[in-house]
């Protein structure tokens with residue numbers, strides 16, 4: 060198996076005559092974050108569930124550190140942290156007990172358990188809740204504990220299924236920071252997400268899947284250029300405060316602006332026609348509009364690539 | 374390369390036995406804090422108090438002629454009821470709940486075999502049923518010793534006590550089997566209750582009483598050894614009687630032998646546990 064951390068071989072999953080996953084092949088290694096993208100029902104969760112033996116493949120194999128998950132699950136998942144969908148925790152347990160349970164299952168030595176738990180709850184900002192019952196916590200708080208459980212014991216490989224779902228904006232940004240940090244500490248992170256700005260922010264690579272089939276896998280820039288040719292002309296703009304509709308309209312009227320897409324309240328993607336000189340003109344016109352522009356950067360193009368990739372197939 | 378220290382293999386995943394005990398520990402904690410445990414404790418204490426009151430006030434002859442007849446009257450019906458209730462309360466949704474409440478999603482993705490989760494939870498459920506059972510036993514023995522002093526503890530009661538513990542294991546095995554068969558907690562609880570309280574005794578009547586076949590495949594028939602050992606003499610294997618003289622229609626009553634009872638209960642325990650483990654191993658979380 061060479062030195063690949065994750066090797067997926069001809070993985071298929073059928074539900075009756077419906078094919079949720081067909082012939083997926085994927086190899087991942089190194090210390091990085093791989094985003095797993097695809098529309099609802101594409102097969103992302105299905106893939107991750109097979110990775111962790113929560114469901115069995117109809118065909119094919121998945122090897123983690125060279126070990127077949129389906130044959131030797133316990134050994135294969137030895138150094139894997141997992142968060143799939145939104146798990147629930149026995150409601151009568153406290154946060155500390157829930158994490159101790161996972162820590163003991165993972166085999167964290169007794170004398171390290173307290174400090175390991177402390178480390179992860181500080182990362183997810185849940186240190187003040189250690190002795191409170193999980194059943195009394197909000198959805199987002201539980202999700203933070205789920206993330207803490209996944210990274211507890213410092214696993215080499217981390218599998219996350221929409222980890223920021225249910226989190227408040229601060230929580231999302233904290234989780235992004237956690238993932239960036241883990242990536243720099245020699246972990247492989249495989250993460251499904253619908254938030255493309257999140258993926259382009261923290262991941263180096265993406266895998267795109269639709270109808271159970273892998274469409275592309277590789278560096279973000281490579282995948283983008285596969286699906287999206289005009290990448291160079293897209294610029295992401297950030298503004299100091301929420302944009303008004305009138306400002307967006309004014310920007311779209313500037314000559315040379317071909318298209319305006321809102322990313323969120325404070326960010327826009329604009330597509331510019333023409334060369335770099337034209338681009339400079341457009342940007343200076345926007346500055347003159349006085350709508351609170353604070354920065355611009357070439358867009359990763361991931362959103363455009365995503366839209367064009369999934370338009371082609373469906 | 375950064376000059377970091379390599380800690381090598383950080384955590385060694387514990388063996389299956391230790392992981393099973395970890396599951397037992399936390400499932401027990403969950404049971405201990407559950408409303409069910411207290412409800413069940415109250416129910417069995419209430420039954421104990423009720424019986425104590427009846428015996429003290431009415432002094433029924435069936436209870437007080439001998440210590441054996443005391444245990445036979447007191448224990449026979451009540452203890453099997455308490456055991457069935459504990460099995461359903463603690464086991465009825467033990468595995469189905471992992472799917473329905475999604476608590477399995479928190480556990481199964483970790484380096485632990487599913488069988489360790491199943492067995493760990495089984496041990497916790499068994500332990501808590503045993504606690505309930507021992508509380509009820511204490512009330513029973515307290516009364517027995519009060520009325521019969523040192524002779525208040527016939528050896529037959531000790532046999533019955535051990536058979537009851539075997540019955541806990543068998544009934545728990547069955548409820549775990551059903552809770553692993555269904556993903557819906559309500560379904561698994563209701564099926565188990567109906568089976569243990571109604572279907573089995575109905576079947577026993579049909580098969581035994583009317584069709585004159587020994588109902589050796591019915592768990593509750595095997596569990597009747599718990600009360601049979603308290604009869605002196607031990608009842609005959611089968612008693613047949615015609616409803617009216619010379620009538621074509623007759624009925625039979627089967628009384629399970631001690632050895633047969635042990636085999637039936639042990640058989641149920643082993644077969645349902647193996648089947649339940651097998652089903653849980655194959656079951657998909659979706």
Ligand SMILES: Nc1ncnc2c1ncn2[C@@H]1O[C@H](COP(=O)(O)OP(=O)(O)OP(=O)(O)O)[C@@H](O)[C@H]1O
Nearest residue numbers: 074077079097098099100101102103104105106659
């Ligand atoms: N138990 C099941 N029986 C039948 N079909 C199923 C089952 N589980 C999943 N599917 C189907 O498999 C497909 C893939 O589902 P999956 O949950 O992997 O999608 P996803 O990519 O995670 O989507 P989302 O972004 O909505 O989370 C869907 O079409 C779904 O309907």
Ligand SMILES: [Mg+2]
Nearest residue numbers: 103104105220
């Ligand atoms: Mg999903």
